[in-house]
Amino acid sequence: MTKNFFILLIIFLYITNGKVDSRIEVHVVDALPNNDIPLSLHCASKDDDLGYHYPKVGDDFHFHFYPKLFGHTLFFCHFWWGKKDAAFDVYTYELSPNCSWDDRSISYCYWKVQEDGFYMGPSLNEVKKMHDWN
Template sequence: MSYFKNNNNSLFFSFIFVLNLALVTSSSLTPKPSLFTPGYLVDIVDALPNGSPPLKLRCQGKNHDLGDRTLNVSEEYSFMFKAQYSGGTLYFCHFYWNGKDKVFDVFNDNISSGCGSLAAFLSQCYWKVQDDGFYFAGRQDAQFEKRYSW
């Protein structure tokens, strides 16, 4: 009789251990392995008219301030990162040009689905800044779609 009682206790504690392990590893506080999480390359190109004032921008993620940048016409700024295993990766930029400014997400979970594949586990998200607004495409050679006005 004591054999079954001890065996049931062992099963019960094993179940509790596995349940706790599952809860801890699914917690957003637990670091996730990133070996197979996709990488992303965000490219921003100044496609403003020739002779335009420089485009200034500052991009940031949750824990990453990428600093201030200044682009002249036809110049490009790129940054690369690994997506969070559990989703929720976010990068936004604040753009300044010719007395105008605009802030928006250049990468989030919704935008990621429109990014184009460059290689296994690497995708590109391409933004083109023009005098009438901001255009997005999955690759530089793809069809651009206007997403935002100044």
């Protein structure tokens, strides 16, 4: 019986690629003071390169994914703003408590890019500072 369970588990993990049914949305909002110095960002994971993006003030760059079953999903971004830059993880299982869930099994993680650093939270109105610019 135990052997059959593990065989079924392996088949399930193979079919689902180790992913769960819940969707994660990561939002990166440009809240810098103006567009005189443009923001640039590049986000990726081990499996997905989301490319370079150049949002304007107020823009919301966002992406979604289905996390892997055992919590190993990781997305990181590198940001440039004039002579400043910063690179860090924007989603890991450890960061997920800073996100919110809705009734459709979607988790929303918001990052707000400001002049003094990077803020994260479950909405743009509920963020806390996580990183400074380098």
